[in-house]
Amino acid sequence: MTEGNWTGHHRKVSYERALNEKTRLDALLREKRDRQLVEPPPRPEPPPPTKKTPSTLLRGCVFAKSCALPDGIMNFSNPNGFVPTELLSQYGAYAVLGTGKAVTAAGTALKWIGGSGSVMELTKRLGGTLSTLAPPNVKIIVGLVLPDTTSPDSALYRSEQYAQLTEGVTRVRVSVKHQPDGTLSLYGFYTGTKREWQRVPVIPAQIRGEQLVAAMGDGIEVIWTPSVDPSVVLRIPPLEEASLQPAAWVYPPTEQADRILVNPVHPPDYQDAIIWFPSQPTIAPIYLSLSVRWGELGVAM
Numbered sequence: 001m002t003e004g005n006w007t008g009h010h011r012k013v014s015y016e017r018a019l020n021e022k023t024r025l026d027a028l029l030r031e032k033r034d035r036q037l038v039e040p041p042p043r044p045e046p047p048p049p050t051k052k053t054p055s056t057l058l059r060g061c062v063f064a065k066s067c068a069l070p071d072g073i074m075n076f077s078n079p080n081g082f083v084p085t086e087l088l089s090q091y092g093a094y095a096v097l098g099t100g101k102a103v104t105a106a107g108t109a110l111k112w113i114g115g116s117g118s119v120m121e122l123t124k125r126l127g128g129t130l131s132t133l134a135p136p137n138v139k140i141i142v143g144l145v146l147p148d149t150t151s152p153d154s155a156l157y158r159s160e161q162y163a164q165l166t167e168g169v170t171r172v173r174v175s176v177k178h179q180p181d182g183t184l185s186l187y188g189f190y191t192g193t194k195r196e197w198q199r200v201p202v203i204p205a206q207i208r209g210e211q212l213v214a215a216m217g218d219g220i221e222v223i224w225t226p227s228v229d230p231s232v233v234l235r236i237p238p239l240e241e242a243s244l245q246p247a248a249w250v251y252p253p254t255e256q257a258d259r260i261l262v263n264p265v266h267p268p269d270y271q272d273a274i275i276w277f278p279s280q281p282t283i284a285p286i287y288l289s290l291s292v293r294w295g296e297l298g299v300a301m
Contacts, residue, residue, distance in 0.1 A: 061074065061155065061157070061169055062074050062155055062156060062157065062168075062169050062170055062171055063147065063156070063157055063168050063169065063170040063200075063274050063285070063287060064091045064092050064145060064147045064156075064170050064171055064172050064287065065091065065153070065155055065156065065171045065172075066086055066090045066091060066171065066172075066190075066250075067090050067091070067148070067151070067153075068084075068086065068090055069155075071152070071153050071154055071155070072153065072154045072155050073155065074155045074171060074192065075171070075192040075193075076190075076192060081193075083190055083192070083193065083252035084252075085249055085250065085251050085252065085257070086190075086249070086250045087247065087248065087249060087250070088116070088145070088172070088174065088186065088187075088188050088248035088249065088250050089116045089248075090250070091145060091147065091171070091172045091188070091250060092145050092146050092147035092148060093115070093116050093117050093121070093122070093125070093145070093146045093147075093148075094115050094116050094143075094144060094145050094146070094174070094186065094248060095112070095113075095114070095115030095116070095117070095119075095122045095144050096112075096113040096114045096115055096144075096176065096184060096186060096244045097110035097111055097112055097113060097130065097142070097144070097236065097239070098110060098111055098113050098141075098239045098242050099111070099132065099139055099140060099239075100239045100241060100242065101139070102136070102137050102138065102139055103132055103133060103134040103138055103139065103140065105133075105136070106133075107131045107132065107133040107221075107223055108131055108132060108133075109129065109130075109131045109236075109237070110129075110130045110131055110132060110142075110236070111236060111237050111238060111239035112236045112237065112238045112239060113184065113238075113239050113242045113243065113244050114184075114243065114244030114246075115244070116248070119235065119236050119238070120235070122146075122236065123234050123235065123236055125146055125284070126224070126283065126286075127226060127227060127280070127282065127283050128224055128225050128226040128227050128234060128283075129224075129225050129234050129236055130222060130223065130224060130225075131222075131223045131225065132220065132221065132222055132223065133220070133221040133223060134219060134220045134221070134292070135218075135219045135220075138220070138292055138293070139292075139293045140220065140290060140291070140292060140293070141176045141290065141291035141292070141293060142176075142222070142288050142289060142290045142291070143173075143174040143175060143176060143186065143270075143272060143287065143288060143289025143290075144286055144287065144288055144289075145172065145174060145188075145286070145287040146284065146286050146287070147284075149284045157285075159281060159284070159285075162202060162204075162274075162276040162285060163278065165202040166201065166202055167199045167200065167201055167202060168199065168200055168201075168202045168274045169198050169199055170191065170198065170200060170274070170287060171190060171191055171192050171198070172188045172189070172190060172191065172250050173188060173189055173191060173197065173200065173267040173270055173272060173287075173289065174186060174187065174188035174189075174248075174250075174272075174287075174289050175187060175188070175264070175265050175270060175289055175291065176289075176291060177261075177264070177265075179245070182243075183243050183244065183245050184242060184243070184244050184245065185244070185245045185248070186244065186245075186248040187248060187249055187250075187251065187261060187264065188248070188249070188250040188251070189250065189251055189252075189253055189257075189264075189266065189267055190250055190251065190252050190253065191253075191267065193252065193253060194253050194267070196268065197253070197266075197267040197268065200270075200272050200273055200274055200287070201273040201274070202273065202274045202276065203215065203216070203273045203274070203275050203276075204275075204276055204277075204278050205222075205224060205275055205276065205277045205278070205279075205280075207279055208223075210225070210226065211223050211224060211225050211226075212224040212226075212277055212279065212280065214273070214275045214288075216271065216273060216288070216290055217271065218271075218292065220290060220292065222275065222288060224277070224283075226280070253266070265291075270289050270290075270291075271289070271290040271291070271292070272287065272288060272289035272290065273287075273288055274286070274287050274288075275287075275288055
């Protein structure tokens, strides 16, 4: 092949290659355009789920809970169902008071027997003293628990919520027991695993003269008398003839707990309530558990 013919042949081959490349690129562009026409556009990312804000009433939904649980948590939730036995002081302060004699028609003061703190601490917390009024020859056993009012825990009721409640939820309910040696013991049950144990009445203390009165049913009243001078803390007198065992425990509702306590009374049979003081907002609500006795030592805790 002569040099001239070689040059012409080379140009022809280069042209054919360029034409083939252009044809290939055109085909790719058409294929891409066709895919764009057939394929739907990509779906937008779904918005993040909206977090539901619990209602005001649901956030503060217990009167008392164990302080061993984190903020906002009301129940023990061990995978194997284990619930610890705890000191009652984990749920709040408590005290035991008693009449020492049958309640009179004019009412009978409740005297100090024992508790988690001192008598002065209880009186200061109450801002006054307690007495009881009941049918003739009745002596009263009552349970008193006072949660920590300074706790920021979001699971606890706030003071403004009590006006909206006729029943309240508590994770502990208590009772008192007369021991064979003549002493008194205070015990409680954890209610988190027993729905039917969790609710108690919420009773507003009504104004009667200078006193506030909570009607507990069956003709029994608990009467709060304020200190005449707020700067002077009244002293609740001791009930010398009665003594309280030093430790109060809260048990899970198990057969083992029943064996330890020996025939305990269970919460469905308690006569208890949360008492709050609408006209005295500085006085924190209290939990009272009553047991009515005839011709025996009357005690209030």
